Amino acid sequence: RKREFAATRLLDSVTRDGIPVRLMLNAGLLIDLPHLHATGADGIGLYRTEIPFMVRHTYPDTAIQKETYAKVLDEAGDKPVTFRTLDVGGDKTLPYFPDLGEENPALGWRAIRIGLDRPAMLRKQLRALLWAASGRDLRLMFPMVAEVSEFIRARRVLDLELRRLEQDKMAPPRDLKVGVMMEVPALLFQLDALLPHIDFMSVGSNDLLQYLFASDRGNPMLNNRYDLLSPAMLTVLRMLVRRCEAAGVQLSLCGEMASRPLDAMALLGCGFRTLSMSPGAFGEVKTMIRSLDVGVLQPFLDSLLNRQDRSLRQHLLAFARDHG
Ligand code: PEP
Numbered sequence: 608r609k610r611e612f613a614a615t616r617l618l619d620s621v622t623r624d625g626i627p628v629r630l631m632l633n634a635g636l637l638i639d640l641p642h643l644h645a646t647g648a649d650g651i652g653l654y655r656t657e658i659p660f661m662v663r664h665t666y667p668d669t670a671i672q673k674e675t676y677a678k679v680l681d682e683a684g685d686k687p688v689t690f691r692t693l694d695v696g697g698d699k700t701l702p703y704f705p706d707l708g709e710e711n712p713a714l715g716w717r718a719i720r721i722g723l724d725r726p727a728m729l730r731k732q733l734r735a736l737l738w739a740a741s742g743r744d745l746r747l748m749f750p751m752v753a754e755v756s757e758f759i760r761a762r763r764v765l766d767l768e769l770r771r772l773e774q775d776k777m778a779p780p781r782d783l784k785v786g787v788m789m790e791v792p793a794l795l796f797q798l799d800a801l802l803p804h805i806d807f808m809s810v811g812s813n814d815l816l817q818y819l820f821a822s823d824r825g826n827p828m829l830n831n832r833y834d835l836l837s838p839a840m841l842t843v844l845r846m847l848v849r850r851c852e853a854a855g856v857q858l859s860l861c862g863e864m865a866s867r868p869l870d871a872m873a874l875l876g877c878g879f880r881t882l883s884m885s886p887g888a889f890g891e892v893k894t895m896i897r898s899l900d901v902g903v904l905q906p907f908l909d910s911l912l913n914r915q916d917r918s919l920r921q922h923l924l925a926f927a928r929d930h931g
């Protein structure tokens with residue numbers, strides 16, 4: 608696997624029929640950053656800001672946060688980085704945060720819900736990000752948004768911090784793009800209201816599958832029960848591609864799905880052109896891309912979506928075998 612990824616690092620990420628695909632890295636710790644250059648990634652598609660919080664014993668103050676984010680931007684150079692605000696709660700707990708004893712942590716007080724209920728925490732994080740990105744490009748997104756109004760409230764908190772930056776006579780980011788994670792199915796039904804407010808959307812397929820099928824992502828009993836390559840999931844993804852394209856909103860996917868070659872192939876068939884994945888996946892995914900005729904796959908995938916199968920995996924696997 609390692610050899611394959613070394614060999615593909617310098618090759619273009621373009622399908623056989625000439626469609627470029629942007630490959631981005633998922634990261635969370637400073638030690639992940641060398642992968643950005645080792646993989647030849649186009650940037651960091653998901654920087655999970657909660658990871659550096661999780662490995663500490665105390666809550667990091669704004670200055671410490673700023674230092675971390677600035678290092679990430681320094682290391683990335685002119686490659687774009689998408690920072691996701693704190694996504695704690697659910698399966699991600701902080702050692703210095705009280706255990707709430709929630710009955711359903713995955714459906715509990717987590718991510719942007721905490722950010723909006725404890726705005727001081729969100730404000731400090733946004734302040735640190737703005738400090739780090741002063742005069743540079745900044746891409747920000749909010750996790751686990753279920754309602755448009757939650758996005759708008761989070762955006763307002765960001766605007767407050769932008770005003771404060773101005774008062775402090777600090778340069779704002781050169782370019783600021785604000786987006787949302789698509790992880791909660793309710794948001795799928797608010798696209799008309801949502802799309803005009805966002806610059807980009809990133810699908811969190813780990814959580815979207817979990818909530819779409821009401822199936823715990825960490826429960827081994829349910830591991831293979833529902834498939835990312837199901838008609839339901841792929842229909843949702845296909846719809847998002849169409850809607851984002853029509854609205855001029857950039858779309859990517861940063862769940863583990865993008866790291867598996869067959870699943871990534873299905874994403875290209877749905878129309879995705881930006882995928883964000885773990886570092887070990889680059890070689891295999893790029894090899895798949897370079898052998899894929901996406902113009903042939905796309906109509907084939909469309910023709911599968913109305914089938915009754917619980918999974919379209921076998922059909923897609925057969926396609927992959929027949930088409931190199
Ligand atoms: C996801 O839910 O797919 C995602 C990328 O976020 P996380 O895995 O950090 O919950």
Ligand code: MG
Nearest residue numbers: 790811813814
């Ligand atoms: Mg998630």
